[in-house]
Amino acid sequence: MRSLLxxxxxxxxxxxxxxxxxxxxxxxxxxxxxxxxxxxxxxxxVLTNREGSFGAGGVSGGGCGCN
Amino acid sequence: xxRLLALSVVFVALAASAGAQVGVxxxxxxxxxxxxxxxxxxxxxxxxIRGDIRDVAQVRAGWEADVVSGASVAVVDNPGLTPxxxxxxxxxxxxxxxxxxxxxxxxxxxxxxxxxSYGNESDYRSHGFRLGxxxxxxxxxxxFEISYGRGFDQVCNLAQPRAQEAVDRQRLxxxxxxxxxxxxxxxxxVDIHTFQGGWTQAWTPVLVTQLTFTGQxxxxxxxxxxxxxxxxxxxxxxxxxxxxxxxxxGLATRVYVRPLKGAIQLFGRLYRDTWDVTSVTxxxxxxxxxxxxxxxxxxxxxxxQSAAAFFSDDYSRFPRGQYFTGDRELSSMDSWVIGGSxxxxxxxxxxxxxxxxxxxxLKFDHLRYDFRDYTYAGAAVPNDxxxxxxxxxDAQF
Numbered sequence: 001m002r003s004l005l006x007x008x009x010x011x012x013x014x015x016x017x018x019x020x021x022x023x024x025x026x027x028x029x030x031x032x033x034x035x036x037x038x039x040x041x042x043x044x045x046v047l048t049n050r051e052g053s054f055g056a057g058g059v060s061g062g063g064c065g066c067n
Numbered sequence: 068x069x070r071l072l073a074l075s076v077v078f079v080a081l082a083a084s085a086g087a088q089v090g091v092x093x094x095x096x097x098x099x100x101x102x103x104x105x106x107x108x109x110x111x112x113x114x115x116i117r118g119d120i121r122d123v124a125q126v127r128a129g130w131e132a133d134v135v136s137g138a139s140v141a142v143v144d145n146p147g148l149t150p151x152x153x154x155x156x157x158x159x160x161x162x163x164x165x166x167x168x169x170x171x172x173x174x175x176x177x178x179x180x181x182x183x184s185y186g187n188e189s190d191y192r193s194h195g196f197r198l199g200x201x202x203x204x205x206x207x208x209x210x211f212e213i214s215y216g217r218g219f220d221q222v223c224n225l226a227q228p229r230a231q232e233a234v235d236r237q238r239l240x241x242x243x244x245x246x247x248x249x250x251x252x253x254x255x256x257v258d259i260h261t262f263q264g265g266w267t268q269a270w271t272p273v274l275v276t277q278l279t280f281t282g283q284x285x286x287x288x289x290x291x292x293x294x295x296x297x298x299x300x301x302x303x304x305x306x307x308x309x310x311x312x313x314x315x316x317g318l319a320t321r322v323y324v325r326p327l328k329g330a331i332q333l334f335g336r337l338y339r340d341t342w343d344v345t346s347v348t349x350x351x352x353x354x355x356x357x358x359x360x361x362x363x364x365x366x367x368x369x370x371x372q373s374a375a376a377f378f379s380d381d382y383s384r385f386p387r388g389q390y391f392t393g394d395r396e397l398s399s400m401d402s403w404v405i406g407g408s409x410x411x412x413x414x415x416x417x418x419x420x421x422x423x424x425x426x427x428x429l430k431f432d433h434l435r436y437d438f439r440d441y442t443y444a445g446a447a448v449p450n451d452x453x454x455x456x457x458x459x460x461d462a463q464f
Contacts, residue, residue, distance in 0.1 A: 017271075018271060018272055019206065020207075022272040023269070023272065024272070025273050025323040025325065026269050026272060026275060028330065029410075030321070030330035030355075030362065030364075031275055033275075033277050033319065033321075036408075036428065038092055038094045038115065038459060038461075039457050039459045042096045042457055042459075043432070043455070043457070045096070045111065046096065046098050046455050047370075047404075050402075050434075050453075051346070051372065051396060051400070051402065052375070052397055052400075053313075053338040053344065053348070053370075054338070055261075055263070055317075056263075056279045056280060056281045056316050056317035056336050057279070057336075
C-alpha cells in the first residue's frame with residue numbers, strides 16, 4: 001500500500017513536466033475526454049439499453065486543461 | 068414537465084440577459100434493429116441550452132425523448148406457440164420524455180455541479196438528482212472528479228396480492244390506468260444510488276489517460292412487468308432479485324501521433340455485479356483532423372458478457388433457483404460495433420457577429436449481437452443487428 005502511494009505521488013509530480021506551452025497536442029479535441037459529450041451520451045444510451053453492463057464510460061475533462 | 072422546461076428556459080434566458088454566453092445544442096439518434104417481426108426502432112431527439120456567466124457559473128436545461136416502436140415476445144419460451152413464437156410477437160409503441168436542469172459553479176481550479184431530471188412515460192416515472200465536484204492540480208495536468216447520483220423511480224405493475232407466489236404472478240397486459248389510481252394497477256419503487264470517480268492525467272505532451280470507477284446500488288422492482296416466462300406448466304411474470312450492486316472500472320488512453328495529426332484512442336472496461344453478470348469491453352479508435360475545421364473518427368468496439376446466475380433458456384428443464392427471467396440482456400452475449408463520425412466546425416467569424424461557433428456532427432454505427440444461449444423456444448434471436456445514426460448541431464452565441 002505504501003509503495004503504491006509513493007508510486008502515485010511520484011507519478012503525479014512527474015506530470016508537472018508537461019508545461020502549458022507544451023500542451024498544443026493535448027489541447028486537440030481528439031485528446032480531450034468528453035469533447036463530444038452529448039453525442040457520446042446518446043451512444044451510451046443506445047448501448048446500455050441493450051447490454052447487461054453499466055458505467056465507467058468516462059468523465060469529461062482531460063486533454064489540455066489550459067483554460 | 069412543461070413547467071420545469073419553461074422555468075429552465077426562463078432561467079437560461081435571464082442568464083443571457085445578464086451577459087452570459089449562451090449555447091444551444093441538439094442531438095437526434097435513430098436506432099433500428101432489424102429482425103422481421105421483432106424489428107424495433109427508436110428515435111431519440113434532444114435539445115439542450117446553456118448559459119455561461121463569466122467563467123464562474125453555468126446554468127443549463129434540456130429535454131430528451133425516446134420514441135419507440137417495435138414488437139416483443141410476451142411469453143418467452145412458450146412451447147405452445149412454437150414455431151410461430153416470433154411471428155406472434157405483439158406490437159407496441161412507447162414515448163419517454165425527460166426534462167433536466169442544472170448548474171455548475173467554477174473557481175480557478177475546482178467546480179461544483181448539481182443536476183435534476185424528471186422522466187415520464189406511460190408505465191415509468193423517475194426523479195434523478197446528481198451532485199458532482201472536480202478539481203485540477205499540478206499545472207492542470209491532473210484532474211479528479213467525483214459524483215453521486217440518486218434516482219427515485221417508479222414502475223407500473225399489475226396489482227397482485229403481496230403474498231402471491233412468484234410462479235403465480237401474471238404479467239402487465241398494457242399500461243392503461245397506470246399512475247391513475249386504477250385499482251388493478253400498482254406502482255413499485257426502484258431506488259438507485261450511483262457513485263462515480265474519475266482521474267484524468269496528462270503524462271507527456273502527447274499522452275493522456277483517464278481512469279474511471281462506477282458503483283451502483285439498485286433496490287426495488289427490476290423486471291419487465293410485460294414479460295412472462297414459460298416455467299413448464301404455466302407462464303409467470305419474470306421475477307428478478309430486488310437488490311443489485313454493480314461495479315465497473317475503465318481505463319482510457321489517448322496518444323497523439325504528430326506526423327499524422329491524429330490520435331489513437333484505446334478504452335478498456337471491466338464490469339461485475341451481484342447477479343453474477345461479468346463483462347469486458349475493448350474499444351480502439353482513430354481520430355484525425357483533416358483540415359482545421361473537419362475531423363473524422365473511426366472506431367471498433369467489442370463487448371462480451373456472462374449470463375446472470377439465474378438465467379436459463381429453458382426453465383421447464385433447467386430451472387435456476389427461485390428467480391426467472393426472459394431478458395436477453397441477462398444472457399451471455401458478445402457484441403461488435405463498427406462505426407465512424409464526421410465533425411465540422413464553421414471557421415470562427417468576426418468578433419462582432421452574434422454567432423460565435425457552429426459545429427455539426429454525423430455519426431454512424433453498425434451493431435451486431437451474438438446471443439450464445441438465448442433463444443425463443445429454440446428459435447434464434449432474429450433481431451441481432453442494428454444501426455445507429457446520430458446527427459448533432461451545436462451553436463454558441
